[in-house]
Amino acid sequence: MTATLEPKDRQQLLDRFLRYVKVDTRSDESSESSPTTEKQKDLSRMLAEELKALGCDDAAMNEWGYVLASIPANLPSDHPAAGKVPAIGLIAHVDTYFGTSGKDVKPQIIESYDGGDITLNAEQVLKAADNPNLAKCVGHKLIHTDGTTLLGADDKAGVAEIMTAIAWIKANPNFLHGPIKIAFTTDEEVGRGTEHFDVKAFGADYAYTLDGSDLGEIEDETFCADTANVTVVGHDVHPGYAKDKLVNALRVTAAIIEGIGDELLPETTEGREPYLHPYIASGDVTKVDLKVLVRAFSVEKLNEREDFLKKVIADVEKRFPKAKISVEISESYRNMAYKIREDPKVLDYALEAVERIGVTPIRQAIRGGTDGARLSYMGLLTPNVWAGGQNFHSVREWVSLEWMSKAVEATLEILTVWVEKSA
Ligand SMILES: [Zn+2]
Numbered sequence: 202m203t204a205t206l207e208p209k210d211r212q213q214l215l216d217r218f219l220r221y222v223k224v225d226t227r228s229d230e231s232s233e234s235s236p237t238t239e240k241q242k243d244l245s246r247m248l249a250e251e252l253k254a255l256g257c258d259d260a261a262m263n264e265w266g267y268v269l270a271s272i273p274a275n276l277p278s279d280h281p282a283a284g285k286v287p288a289i290g291l292i293a294h295v296d297t298y299f300g301t302s303g304k305d306v307k308p309q310i311i312e313s314y315d316g317g318d319i320t321l322n323a324e325q326v327l328k329a330a331d332n333p334n335l336a337k338c339v340g341h342k343l344i345h346t347d348g349t350t351l352l353g354a355d356d357k358a359g360v361a362e363i364m365t366a367i368a369w370i371k372a373n374p375n376f377l378h379g380p381i382k383i384a385f386t387t388d389e390e391v392g393r394g395t396e397h398f399d400v401k402a403f404g405a406d407y408a409y410t411l412d413g414s415d416l417g418e419i420e421d422e423t424f425c426a427d428t429a430n431v432t433v434v435g436h437d438v439h440p441g442y443a444k445d446k447l448v449n450a451l452r453v454t455a456a457i458i459e460g461i462g463d464e465l466l467p468e469t470t471e472g473r474e475p476y477l478h479p480y481i482a483s484g485d486v487t488k489v490d491l492k493v494l495v496r497a498f499s500v501e502k503l504n505e506r507e508d509f510l511k512k513v514i515a516d517v518e519k520r521f522p523k524a525k526i527s528v529e530i531s532e533s534y535r536n537m538a539y540k541i542r543e544d545p546k547v548l549d550y551a552l553e554a555v556e557r558i559g560v561t562p563i564r565q566a567i568r569g570g571t572d573g574a575r576l577s578y579m580g581l582l583t584p585n586v587w588a589g590g591q592n593f594h595s596v597r598e599w600v601s602l603e604w605m606s607k608a609v610e611a612t613l614e615i616l617t618v619w620v621e622k623s624a
Contacts, residue, residue: 203557204376204613206606210369214609215602218344218361219308220247221295222353227303228296228390235397236266236296236387244295244360248385251364255371257383265397266295266387271404272370274379281624286379289619290408290581291366291612293359294389294572298594301351308352311343319599321348327597334415334591338601345599352598354590358605359411360385362588366612378616379623382408386572394572400581407547409615410573413587415563416604417555420585421541421548422566423574424496425503426533429477429510431457431491433484434525447486448523454482454489456520460513461493465506473566475502477510498536498566534570537577537584547582550622554614560607586611 206214224244229237236242245262252260252270260270276283297303311319316339319327325348329335346352363383370376382405386394389412413420435450458479463469470476475497482491493510497503507530514526541548555562573583589604 203617204369204373204610206365206369206609210365210609211602211606213368214361214365214605215342215344217364218354218357218605221357221360222306222308225304225306226296226353228299228388230299230391235393237391237393238296241296241387242266245385245387248295248360248364252367252383255368257367263397267397268295268383268385269403270383272367272378272381272383275374276377276379276620280377282379282620286620286623287406288380288382288404289616290382290384290403290405290583291363292384292386292408292410292572292583293363293412293588294356294386294394295360296387296390297351297353297355297357298390301594301596302349303351303353306350306353307347308344309347311345314338314341314343319343319345321346321597324348325596327599332591332599337416338603341604342602343599344602346596348596351594351596352590352600354588354598354600355593356389356412356588356590358590358600358608359588362411362605362608362612365609369609369613376613377620379619380404381616389572392570395575395579398576398579400576400579403581405581408573408576408581408583409551409612410571410583410585411588411608411612412571413565413585414590414593415587416589416607417560417563418565418587419548419551419555419562420565420567420571420573422498422538423534423536423570424498424568425500425536426570427495427503427507428531428533429493429495429507430529430531431493431514432527433457433489433491435487436523437487448521449486450484450489450524451486453517453521453524453526454484454491456517457491457513457526458482460517461510471568473498475506477506495530496568500535534574535578537571537574537582540577541582541584544582546622548584550618551584551586551611551615554618555611557618558607558610558614560611
């Protein structure tokens with residue numbers, strides 16, 4: 202049976218979303234604590250209570266602000282898949298982007314979008330021409346901001362969708378499913394969303410984050426990421442008497458950055474192209490620490506870029522023979538596709554489920570990392586499914602309720618596919 206949301210389910214999905222976005226859960230990049238902001242727990246506490254009210258008795262928030270809960274399988278003992286369905290995790294994050302205010306969010310609702318520009322406030326207009334996805338949402342119920350804060354669809358759309366899937370499952374006891382594990386995490390936006398994630402205790406065999414954007418999107422690829430830490434040591438001499446003696450670490454660093462060229466930078470690449478990104482240079486004439494991000498979709502391409510950087514440095518060393526330059530490469534994360542390829546059904550079943558609900562799946566490679574990528578390397582394969590939000594992290598964020606509803610239906614269908622394939 203393919204689950205379809207009724208108007209009342211959609212209304213509940215909307216009500217949940219509106220309730221969650223009004224809770225300020227902005228994370229803080231500069232904070233060392235966990236969670237980085239205590240206010241994230243305001244939403245987590247609310248979710249734990251709502252889960253309990255839905256009948257998830259084990260729902261609880263831990264000290265890191267994560268909410269964990271589970272739903273046991275409900276297959277009758279004579280069902281061919283009874284006891285054989287892997288536990289499926291559903292994951293979303295409660296925090297919102299640290300760079301944009303998430304306080305006093307005033308969500309604005311368009312009952313049926315007409316295809317035109319959307320006025321956010323006296324100064325700001327969301328232009329249909331700049332937002333090609335708006336054209337796909339004519340007739341949809343849209344939620345946008347008043348132009349002063351972010352909306353928080355990243356990732357409260359995902360949170361509301363998972364909560365609605367759970368509510369639907371509880372309300373439809375005839376819907377057969379295997380064990381379900383739920384996690385709402387904190388601090389995803391500051392890259393620390395899996396810092397305290399105990400994969401073993403969570404108990405899922407496979408998982409999905411609902412944290413993507415466009416309808417149908419399934420992301421199973423991320424960048425491979427390294428950081429090159431370049432240290433340039435010069436030789437400082439009184440500039441009045443410096444002839445043939447002074448080696449200026451700043452000029453050496455500038456030569457390295459110049460040597461990287463214009464073509465393979467984040468600002469000049471897209472799609473599956475790799476890049477080198479010099480992003481921090483700190484120091485003075487004597488010594489400079491330069492950090493360069495290296496990104497590519499394969500380890501081979503990543504190594505190619507690193508070799509190129511080393512060659513640039515070797516050339517600069519020839520020009521400044523008295524400078525001492527060293528490079529140390531540190532690994533950040535790897536493309537989760539490498540892990541998913543080892544056991545691709547987690548992806549295949551999601552693609553099949555999306556097709557079954559009448560949506561064309563769009564496989565995407567993310568030019569970044571995700572919590573799912575890190576989890577995949579921690580032993581829990583976790584592709585990312587769309588949640589519907591657009592213009593993430595900005596005051597121009599908006600979301601379509603239909604795309605959110607479809608994400609709930611896809612989630613339920615994924616659970617069904619897992620049951621069928623386990624029989
Ligand atoms: Zn997100």
